[in-house]
């Protein structure tokens with residue numbers, strides 16, 4: 001695959017044609033910046049030792065030769081020599097256009113509730129906890145679908161923290177390392193009452209938002225209280241398809257989110273829909289309880305409200321929603337930057353007790369990448 005058929009260079013760039021017929025163009029500055037030699041990269045950590053300002057701005061390719069094992073490049077004006085592994089170049093050469101990130105909607109499988117036909121992405125906890133392919137597949141489901149359901153999780157208070165320890169780190173907040181979801185007198189958050197909760201993402205008032213949420217059901221004997229999940233990336237994509245101006249407005253308008261109680265005053269400013277440099281959807285923040293006073297000029301408000309209403313209407317479409325009952329011993333692990341969750345109201349009679357906790361996406365992805373690399 002990575003056999004070099006031909007190469008040629010001028011001062012500005014090196015062009016390689018591979019044995020499979022594909023080609024790449026490597027600009028001189030890019031090559032020099034990616035020199036893998038011991039003067040430029042720490043041999044142990046692989047981290048870069050040179051700053052961009054250490055490289056001559058007018059760096060050019062002086063000579064280039066292929067000696068069978070590697071590609072040797074001598075740079076002008078300073079005579080610096082670098083050796084490149086053809087395999088490395090084949091895998092890392094600058095692409096014709098930026099590829100989608102695996103955190104963005106372009107790299108994921110978007111879904112409606114009916115798509116799963118009762119077969120949710122799920123794993124038994126014993127297998128998940130043992131690591132290996134079951135853990136890899138469960139974390140891959142979080143990447144691809146935004147959630148996974150774990151079965152037979154021991155109904156032990158605090159267990160949710162052990163579950164996080166299998167793939168990442170606990171994100172402690174003002175709610176503690178974990179939070180209790182059950183009816184509470186003088187609740188500081190509607191989540192701690194028996195009211196229904198509309199579709200939302202948690203904690204948009206934090207910076208950064210906790211990227212991973214877990215909800216572990218310890219007890220559930222009430223009427224109602226069913227869980228609902230929905231794909232916020234699909235909802236945002238539908239908004240874009242139905243009215244691009246509405247989508248743009250929500251991506252371009254930064255609003256204030258806030259949570260206040262006796263001990264905390266948490267604030268963050270961000271858009272409802274976040275896009276990356278390719279225009280791909282990368283993050284949703286949607287929680288009607290947590291949007292602070294909208295400090296937008298009247299003209300902007302007049303544009304914002306119809307767009308916000310349109311997005312909310314899409315999120316209320318039942319066809320998008322996945323509804324099921326979270327049973328005792330089950331745990332939902334989901335991407336809190338993508339998958340919205342909701343809960344039906346439940347009866348005052350009976351008991352319902354969930355423990356929730358947060359973690360971050362970077363730790364989850366780190367474990368997934370290592371498992372996928374066979375580590």
Ligand SMILES: [Fe+2]
Pocket residue numbers: 191200201202341
């Ligand atoms: Fe929530």
